[in-house]
Amino acid sequence: MSRKTHQPFCRYLQWLGINTRVFNVGNYRRKLHGAQQPHDFFDPANPEGERSRREAAVEALNDMIRWFKKDDGVVALYDATNSTRARREMLLAACKKNDIQVMFIESICQDESLVLHNIMDVKLSSPDYEDMDPEQAAEDFKARIVHYEEAYETITEENLTYIKLINVGSQVIISHIQGYLQSRIVYYLMNLHIAPRSIFFSRHGESLFNVMGKLGGDSDLSARGKQYAKSLPLLIATHLGNSEQLTVWTSTMRRTIATAEHLTYPKLQWKALDELDAGVCDGMTYEEIEEQFPEDFANRDDDKFNYRYRGGESYRDVVLRLEPVIMDLERQRNILIIGHQAILRCIYAYFMNHSHEKLPYIKIPLHTVIQLTPRAYTCEEKRFKVDIEAVDTHRPKPKAGAPKSAAEIPLTEMPTEVPVNGDATITVKTMSTTTFKDGFKDGAAHGRNKAKDTAAGAATVPCPVPAPSPEEAETAKKAQDIQDALVEATAASATPALKLDQITTPPISVGSLENVSTPPHSPVPALSSRQDATPPTKVIANGLASPIPAQFTTLVSEVTQDEDASGSEKTLGSDDETSAPASATASAAPATATVIATDDISNLSIKTKNLKTTTPPSLLRDLLTQNPTAVWQEGPEYELTAGGSPRDPIMSPGGRLLPKTENWHFP
Ligand SMILES: O=P(O)(O)OC[C@H]1O[C@@](CO)(OP(=O)(O)O)[C@@H](O)[C@@H]1O
Numbered sequence: 001m002s003r004k005t006h007q008p009f010c011r012y013l014q015w016l017g018i019n020t021r022v023f024n025v026g027n028y029r030r031k032l033h034g035a036q037q038p039h040d041f042f043d044p045a046n047p048e049g050e051r052s053r054r055e056a057a058v059e060a061l062n063d064m065i066r067w068f069k070k071d072d073g074v075v076a077l078y079d080a081t082n083s084t085r086a087r088r089e090m091l092l093a094a095c096k097k098n099d100i101q102v103m104f105i106e107s108i109c110q111d112e113s114l115v116l117h118n119i120m121d122v123k124l125s126s127p128d129y130e131d132m133d134p135e136q137a138a139e140d141f142k143a144r145i146v147h148y149e150e151a152y153e154t155i156t157e158e159n160l161t162y163i164k165l166i167n168v169g170s171q172v173i174i175s176h177i178q179g180y181l182q183s184r185i186v187y188y189l190m191n192l193h194i195a196p197r198s199i200f201f202s203r204h205g206e207s208l209f210n211v212m213g214k215l216g217g218d219s220d221l222s223a224r225g226k227q228y229a230k231s232l233p234l235l236i237a238t239h240l241g242n243s244e245q246l247t248v249w250t251s252t253m254r255r256t257i258a259t260a261e262h263l264t265y266p267k268l269q270w271k272a273l274d275e276l277d278a279g280v281c282d283g284m285t286y287e288e289i290e291e292q293f294p295e296d297f298a299n300r301d302d303d304k305f306n307y308r309y310r311g312g313e314s315y316r317d318v319v320l321r322l323e324p325v326i327m328d329l330e331r332q333r334n335i336l337i338i339g340h341q342a343i344l345r346c347i348y349a350y351f352m353n354h355s356h357e358k359l360p361y362i363k364i365p366l367h368t369v370i371q372l373t374p375r376a377y378t379c380e381e382k383r384f385k386v387d388i389e390a391v392d393t394h395r396p397k398p399k400a401g402a403p404k405s406a407a408e409i410p411l412t413e414m415p416t417e418v419p420v421n422g423d424a425t426i427t428v429k430t431m432s433t434t435t436f437k438d439g440f441k442d443g444a445a446h447g448r449n450k451a452k453d454t455a456a457g458a459a460t461v462p463c464p465v466p467a468p469s470p471e472e473a474e475t476a477k478k479a480q481d482i483q484d485a486l487v488e489a490t491a492a493s494a495t496p497a498l499k500l501d502q503i504t505t506p507p508i509s510v511g512s513l514e515n516v517s518t519p520p521h522s523p524v525p526a527l528s529s530r531q532d533a534t535p536p537t538k539v540i541a542n543g544l545a546s547p548i549p550a551q552f553t554t555l556v557s558e559v560t561q562d563e564d565a566s567g568s569e570k571t572l573g574s575d576d577e578t579s580a581p582a583s584a585t586a587s588a589a590p591a592t593a594t595v596i597a598t599d600d601i602s603n604l605s606i607k608t609k610n611l612k613t614t615t616p617p618s619l620l621r622d623l624l625t626q627n628p629t630a631v632w633q634e635g636p637e638y639e640l641t642a643g644g645s646p647r648d649p650i651m652s653p654g655g656r657l658l659p660k661t662e663n664w665h666f667p
Pocket residue numbers: 203207209210214215216217275276278339340341342360393394395
């Protein structure tokens with residue numbers, strides 16, 4: 001798996017509260033044998049290099065096993081090539097001895113331009129090539145890949161659990177995937193894409209409740225909030241670029257819908273984006289909560305992430321309910337989310353890799369657009385503050401020993417007189433541009449950035465289109481130079497088409513999954529308005545406990561399930577979207593399920609034959625929950641019908657898989 005994949009993968013699991021760690025064998029190799037080894041170090045005919053690389057692999061493996069035992073690890077990513085049978089056997093033997101389940105992730109890249117892109121984007125910034133001329137570094141890495149290819153044995157071992165991602169997931173092969181966690185991992189990996197895109201966040205414009213310091217509710221925008229809504233189209237158009245498409249996601253609450261009112265892009269409302277439910281405290285101010293529920297108020301300050309309002313939600317609950325949103329966000333191109341303070345903190349923390357402890361205090365001010373652009377290792381962040389005043393709803397974490405009382409912590413920027421009726425004339429004067437590498441700042445860091453931005457704004461930033469800073473211009477120039485050098489180097493080289501990116505092995509312990517639940521919020525984005533970047537064109541599943549993989553937004557997917565789970569692949573039927581699989585009419589095993597879906601989801605059909613499973617697949621549930629016209633009804637038999645709403649009946653509280661059944665029936 002490339003680092004581009006394992007970084008978000010690890011973030012995703014950690015964000016869900018699953019203890020996850022990466023064990024990068026390259027780091028062990030550098031520590032033991034020094035960085036900047038030439039390509040022949042990786043030559044399989046070089047016994048010394050082979051011995052050294054094995055030593056690093058063993059040390060990483062031992063550390064990983066220790067981590068599982070001592071630190072309650074749940075998922076480890078053993079990040080190495082693992083591209084020979086011998087290496088995989090070594091890994092499997094050690095894991096088996098320690099009761100660790102192993103799932104291999106093989107990324108096969110046959111598209112040379114993608115490989116080149118990966119070298120440029122990721123490998124050249126590796127410590128292996130620090131301070132090396134980019135052209136020389138690219139040549140060396142390509143020679144290293146040739147060595148990998150010489151020894152490379154793609155996974156063909158029977159009964160191994162694996163997913164093969166071909167050309168960044170345009171084709172996917174899965175084998176012996178079992179259980180909820182492995183299914184989630186597969187689904188997540190299938191959703192990742194590398195197409196360039198930005199995710200824009202904005203809270204709704206200032207609301208009447210914000211002005212009164214009240215939490216929750218479903219109030220309208222204040223006059224200043226309405227002005228902010230009017231200013232959004234220009235701001236977004238300026239930073240999106242004319243040719244780019246965008247979809248706007250809002251919650252189902254008035255204040256976010258009103259904020260999106262003047263935007264002309266396609267819009268979707270998600271129930272899952274509704275603000276954290278404050279339960280009995282909904283509609284109160286912090287002072288009122290402190291007065292009426294002093295113990296709760298103190299408990300929330302002690303552990304804000306886990307504190308659950310009486311009759312309401314905790315931040316932990318919100319993270320879990322947002323999981324389908326994150327999954328869908330990963331599939332999309334440009335999205336603008338108009339959301340709420342707590343909701344945007346959770347989504348922001350996913351992209352920026354913030355801990356659960358810091359998450360509830362992330363600053364997401366009103367009247368500010370945040371733009372996140374995923375890069376190879378991290379997300380680039382820009383903040384655009386619109387010059388329309390708004391109250392500050394951020395309540396910082398009380399410092400140890402400091403007064404905790406809400407009354408003692410004044411809301412900043414609270415205007416003495418607030419125009420809440422009629423159209424107050426508030427003009428948008430300027431928009432300043434702020435660029436943070438990392439948006440979670442303590443007070444001091446924020447101050448520092450603010451000062452820097454003001455200086456930059458005064459000197460160079462025209463309103464509303466900001467010019468790149470000198471640092472940005474310099475970075476862009478360097479990137480261009482490297483790109484040019486690489487293109488030249490590739491043109492001059494006779495290296496054959498590259499077949500191997502990396503194979504990575506993440507062992508997974510069968511940890512408890514109680515926390516990975518899916519609460520009864522059902523996302524219903526219309527498929528037709530999606531901008532899926534690279535949906536798989538074909539999915540082959542083999543020997544599955546959960547036989548139907550998700551992501552059937554593409555034309556045809558065929559799935560086989562071997563009853564004896566023998567491991568041999570069988571792909572039935574044809575690629576013709578109208579044809580039923582050959583085996584659908586066969587009376588004996590293997591059982592089959594064929595899913596045919598077009599972008600017009602009303603044409604969805606699922607046909608099964610002889611399918612026996614004790615747990616209907618969670619992945620099918622994912623398909624259905626994202627399918628606006630499919631209904632999954634519980635009953636003596638499951639039914640799939642067209643034309644309804646896939647709301648709560650599908651989503652079982654607590655995220656358990658759907659109940660047992662022996663037969664499926666699809667009218
Ligand atoms: O978790 P804290 O910091 O209380 O922030 C969440 C609160 O933010 C608010 C504003 O105070 O969000 P919103 O602006 O969407 O209304 C409340 O509704 C919500 O309860």
